[in-house]
Amino acid sequence: MPTGPILCVDDEPNNLALFRQILGEDYRLVFARDGDQALRAAEKHAPSLVLLDVEMPGMDGYEVAWALKARAATEHIPIIFVTALDREVDERTGFACGGVDYITKPVSPFILRARVNTHLSLVRTSALSKSYEDAIQMLSVAGHYNDSDTGAHIWRMAAYARVLAEALGWEADRARLLEQAAPMHDTGKIGIPDAILKKPGKLNPREWDVMQRHTLIGYEILSRSKAPLFELAADVALNHHERWDGTGYPHGLAGDRIPESARIVAIADVFDALASRRPYKEAWPVDVVVAKIIESRGTHFDPAMTDAFVACLPKILEVKAYWDRQEVDAADGLHPSQEEA
Numbered sequence: 001m002p003t004g005p006i007l008c009v010d011d012e013p014n015n016l017a018l019f020r021q022i023l024g025e026d027y028r029l030v031f032a033r034d035g036d037q038a039l040r041a042a043e044k045h046a047p048s049l050v051l052l053d054v055e056m057p058g059m060d061g062y063e064v065a066w067a068l069k070a071r072a073a074t075e076h077i078p079i080i081f082v083t084a085l086d087r088e089v090d091e092r093t094g095f096a097c098g099g100v101d102y103i104t105k106p107v108s109p110f111i112l113r114a115r116v117n118t119h120l121s122l123v124r125t126s127a128l129s130k131s132y133e134d135a136i137q138m139l140s141v142a143g144h145y146n147d148s149d150t151g152a153h154i155w156r157m158a159a160y161a162r163v164l165a166e167a168l169g170w171e172a173d174r175a176r177l178l179e180q181a182a183p184m185h186d187t188g189k190i191g192i193p194d195a196i197l198k199k200p201g202k203l204n205p206r207e208w209d210v211m212q213r214h215t216l217i218g219y220e221i222l223s224r225s226k227a228p229l230f231e232l233a234a235d236v237a238l239n240h241h242e243r244w245d246g247t248g249y250p251h252g253l254a255g256d257r258i259p260e261s262a263r264i265v266a267i268a269d270v271f272d273a274l275a276s277r278r279p280y281k282e283a284w285p286v287d288v289v290v291a292k293i294i295e296s297r298g299t300h301f302d303p304a305m306t307d308a309f310v311a312c313l314p315k316i317l318e319v320k321a322y323w324d325r326q327e328v329d330a331a332d333g334l335h336p337s338q339e340e341a
């Protein structure tokens with residue numbers, strides 16, 4: 001949420017007075033008379049928006065904009081240039097140095113209010129979608145917090161799910177939504193006791209009974225939101241351990257009564273689980289994993305989907321190689337985002 005004030009920068013006190021008159025009732029404002037003051041004020045007040053005069057003695061508006069963009073703490077603050085110059089070349093310069101908008105003097109109160117409003121609501125929306133993204137990540141990680149499998153598992157299997165969805169003809173947007181939903185498939189593991197999750201050996205029947213409930217718990221948590229992403233995630237969490245032949249859990253659904261999303265995630269999840277180490281098993285070699293997936297065609301997995309998976313295996317292995325590199329780098333203390341895809 002943008003909570004910072006609006007920073008108004010102009011060397012002309014009358015112009016600053018005009019900003020105060022037009023915006024002062026609705027917004028918290030801070031003022032700067034030149035570039036140096038503007039940069040200090042931006043660091044100090046973390047404004048949610050800057051109204052920036054172009055022609056000023058000393059540093060001009062474009063230089064101030066470059067300086068703001070060059071600092072991590074201020075680079076994301078939107079800048080609206082306010083100037084009497086109205087030649088096209090200046091507009092281009094303004095956008096080139098990170099301006100989001102351009103207002104010409106003499107300033108119309110109506111236009112100024114409208115532009116300020118628009119840009120503050122854009123800031124709010126992007127802050128919200130950033131929070132939303134973070135929340136999804138937290139939920140996904142929470143589901144695996146007590147699991148000793150590597151953090152990479154959830155992102156890697158999600159990438160497999162997207163590749164498979166695209167191979168099955170899903171539209172790109174829908175496949176991307178599935179990629180976002182897939183990491184939440186095991187959210188319900190948050191409700192499973194450590195002693196079961198981390199057990200080094202086979203689960204006894206009572207423990208297995210408890211373990212299976214992670215599907216229902218995940219659904220219970222994720223279905224509280226009616227947002228399309230969470231509806232999809234809830235469906236996947238509930239059904240990702242159903243099997244094509246009807247011998248899965250929690251409901252023993254068979255065939256295409258199992259949502260397609262969950263059938264996709266089932267293959268992605270098992271492929272990754274088999275190829276990885278778990279407290280209760282070693283990692284299997286990839287060729288053995290592929291053989292197991294093919295062997296499960298028509299029993300555990302949707303036959304057509306198994307064929308599609310095998311057909312896009314080169315792409316899946318590319319994704320795997322990418323994530324394997326990330327894990328090696330993470331072990332070196334390098335953050336995954338520092339490497340190129």
Ligand code: C2E
Nearest residue numbers: 196197198199201202203211241269270273274278280281
């Ligand atoms: P997970 O470790 O993420 O495994 C996901 C799925 O991959 C499993 O679902 C299963 O379909 C497949 N899979 C994983 N390892 C193997 C394997 O060695 N052989 C075969 N044939 N398939 C494998 P499943 O079986 O429904 O298990 C769900 C979750 O329950 C697992 O997630 C894991 O957290 C836990 N779990 C399952 N079996 C055991 C066990 O023997 N010991 C412990 N401690 N946990 C287990």
Ligand code: SIN
Nearest residue numbers: 002003004005027028
């Ligand atoms: C304020 O911070 O008081 C108003 C400015 C805004 O809407 O962010």
Ligand code: SIN
Nearest residue numbers: 012054055083084085
């Ligand atoms: C000023 O207001 O300082 C001069 C006008 C302009 O910025 O173009």
Ligand code: SIN
Nearest residue numbers: 202203270280281300
């Ligand atoms: C396991 O071996 O842990 C799971 C059994 C299966 O789904 O084939």
Ligand code: FE
Nearest residue numbers: 185186214240
């Ligand atoms: Fe699961």
